[in-house]
Amino acid sequence: MRPTARLLTGSALAVAAAGLVCAPAYAGDAHGLEVFPSSVVPGGQVTVNTAACGDGGTAAGDASAVGAGSFTLAPSTHEGDAIGQFQVPPSAQPGTYEIAATCAEDDRRVTGDLVVTLISQRQPVHPRGSVKTGVGGTLGPDPVQTAAGVAALAVAAAGGTWLLHRRARGDGI
Numbered sequence: 001m002r003p004t005a006r007l008l009t010g011s012a013l014a015v016a017a018a019g020l021v022c023a024p025a026y027a028g029d030a031h032g033l034e035v036f037p038s039s040v041v042p043g044g045q046v047t048v049n050t051a052a053c054g055d056g057g058t059a060a061g062d063a064s065a066v067g068a069g070s071f072t073l074a075p076s077t078h079e080g081d082a083i084g085q086f087q088v089p090p091s092a093q094p095g096t097y098e099i100a101a102t103c104a105e106d107d108r109r110v111t112g113d114l115v116v117t118l119i120s121q122r123q124p125v126h127p128r129g130s131v132k133t134g135v136g137g138t139l140g141p142d143p144v145q146t147a148a149g150v151a152a153l154a155v156a157a158a159g160g161t162w163l164l165h166r167r168a169r170g171d172g173i
Contacts, residue, residue, distance in 0.1 A: 033101050033112035041117060043090040046099075047083065048073065052110045053103035055080040060104065063088075066097040066114060073101055092116050 033050045040046055046063075050073065053059050059073035063086045073084035084101070093116065100111045
């Protein structure tokens with residue numbers, strides 16, 4: 001019974017620790033600033049929203065840390081959130097930037113992080129070249145590999161013929 005209790009306790013602690021590590025940055029503050037996408041390339045469009053300003057509340061957004069200046073968060077139809085957008089300048093350097101919003105009614109300030117990268121997380125990377133599956137490929141056959149394959153097949157055919165010929169003569173293979 002004791003080993004089972006230890007196993008269950010250890011499992012519960014492991015799940016709790018994983019939940020804390022994997023939780024989004026804004027989960028600790030129910031009324032933080034959500035930044036979507038959280039990772040963007042220079043020139044990309046970013047949407048931010050918050051419920052900190054209450055129903056019908058507006059906010060002044062500040063993305064000057066990344067060079068985008070100020071923007072407005074207006075009430076949305078989604079459960080009392082205020083929502084706004086800005087564009088990351090094409091000259092933005094890679095790094096993590098703090099985006100802020102200040103509610104118009106009570107001057108409450110909420111923040112969220114934006115990561116600027118040089119490679120978009122959304123765009124798939126396409127493989128290049130041929131697949132190494134043996135002789136030949138999508139870009140055309142390699143003459144050396146083709147010759148080696150033909151030679152191997154010729155040796156195998158000659159050896160098989162020779163063995164069948166000896167067997168038919170009764171040479172005792």
